[in-house]
Amino acid sequence: MGTTAVTVIGLGEMGRALADALLTAGHSTTVWNRSAAKADDLVARGAVRAATVEEAVLASPLTLVCLLDYDVTTALLEPAAGALRGRTLVNLTNGTPTQAREAEAWAVQRGAAYLDGGIMAIPSTVATPQAFVLYSGQKAPFDAHQATLEALGAAKYLGADAGTAALYDLALLSAMHVMFDGFFHAVAMATSNEEGTATGFTELLVPWLTNMTQVMPAFAADVDSGGEPALTQGLDVVLAGVRNMARASRDAGVRADYFEQSVADLEKQVAEGATVYTGPDVVRRLRTSG
Structure with a gap:
């Protein structure tokens, strides 16, 4: 050097x-x-x-x-x-x-x-x-x-473009911030009964999240392709799951703001006739929500 x-x-x-x-x-x-x-x-x-x-x-x-x-x-x-x-x-x-x-x-x-x-x-x-x-x-x-x-x-x-590094920096930091928010929310839920400990729960959470990150390149490919997405899920299934996350959070005495907003967004999509949940749809809605 x-x-x-x-x-x-x-x-x-x-x-x-x-x-x-x-x-x-x-x-x-x-x-x-x-x-x-x-x-x-x-x-x-x-x-x-x-x-x-x-x-x-x-x-x-x-x-x-x-x-x-x-x-x-x-x-x-x-x-x-x-x-x-x-x-x-x-x-x-x-x-x-x-x-x-x-x-x-x-x-x-x-x-x-x-x-x-x-x-x-x-x-x-x-x-x-x-x-x-x-x-x-x-x-x-x-x-x-x-x-x-x-x-x-x-x-x-x-x-x-001098702004690109700042854009990517803040986008990467936003992913980290939301991840940590999700971590603390999950710990609050898991430790809401006498049997749960943050340490024991995190031993399960880390490999689960690590496994889930493996699907991100496939989601990214769907977003970039402009064609028919390879990864889809029934919107009704996603909505049912998020409703349960909101209910379980409230029952555990944990704030459910994020999930309640997500339920409202998903219900709106269903009312508009949407039937599937895909990466391109999520990105498109995020870009237009502001």
């Missing part, structure tokens, strides 16, 4: 993990954080502590930013905007696709190359085989710095 100089701005838990990964990979690493003491451990490992954001940007051809939000990012970088000219800015701050496109326009107007990114890892898994980072925006800077970016996790380029 090459030893391109890199700057990291923002040393929260994730920013420190990014800087640590770059140091481990042998990159000359400059760091800046509003609370300078957060850089102490990194400096002890060989990082250079910049006194200002401008000094940090000028130190490297590649600057990674990992901050709370896009407003904070712009506020910190604006006074140092002149230093960005001719350099590459990689924004790994969590935000929306619209914010990513606006940030790209802001950076390009100031003469910088820009990539937006989404870190699909927690700090402890950065630079491990489990980590990957999404990037979108200009292809040339991605190609130029891909070897360096690989130090953080597998670098996955998604295309020229």
